Amino acid sequence: MVLLMTYYPEVQKKLRQEIETQIGDRMPTHEDRNRCHYVMAFITETLRFRNIVPMGVPHKAVVQSTIGICCRNDEDWQKGSEFRPERFLDSEGQFMTTRPKAYIPFGVGRRVCLGEKLAIADLFLVLVRFLQSTQDYDIVLDSNCGIDADPNIADAFNPYDYKIFHI
Template structure:
């Protein structure tokens, strides 16, 4: 599902698609990508991270249980009450993110053009605490490898949204769980 969001976002923002292609070409070229390439592909990593922040595919995470009676603000949570952390809203709230509802990979790039590896507290697409997803590192590594190979295998094409049938695939208006159904076309460059 995350890769579906990635494809939709890169087609919706063709200037970002071009920037991704240029970085992959200059840093990796045609050779098989490695995990070490993530340290050189700053924009690719920022794009993946922003996709995970902007469109979290598991916004509710896993259920927790209050082990003691707790109070948060004016709310009392009884002992043994089931609790969900709504990660989706934390990843997109205006308090923690400037222009939270805009897709901006640059928010994860520093002034020297490097990917910011220090994670902001509000970036929790894989959960938080002891129940954080154990597959987080593998998921990010796989997203990187799949995205790079996808671009390498389509280097002679621009990937565009197919407007056939009047599909409005605007990722900014989609529900947060899955992208609206969309089609892409491969246009020979």
């Protein structure tokens, strides 16, 4: 999430503005998720855009099967290769709690992750506290490390080494 905020400074700015207006400097609570629509959309889009565990738990099919990967293709997502938290906001800017069928960062069916709700709650609290504690800084990539700030070139299985600074 921090790396995506460096790629998209306008997203970082929107996150900080929403946190400032909805929460301020106080500790975030579970109930704040209902007021921080853009923060929740950012977390959801991050999980769609870059899998935390791209392989999941290995399983073996009992019959030959073909499974389409639906995190970045345009059949399942409009402009799926673009990072756009707004895709999880409705026309009034409210976070959409119903997810598209192609949203599967925690798996589907009987094998869905039991810790999904806890993970989302923790991601929200950690992200908000991180942005509150760095409110006087912009989080940016180190321009001297020789890495192009393009989120589409990173290989999910072999990510690059990054140096992130606050200025």
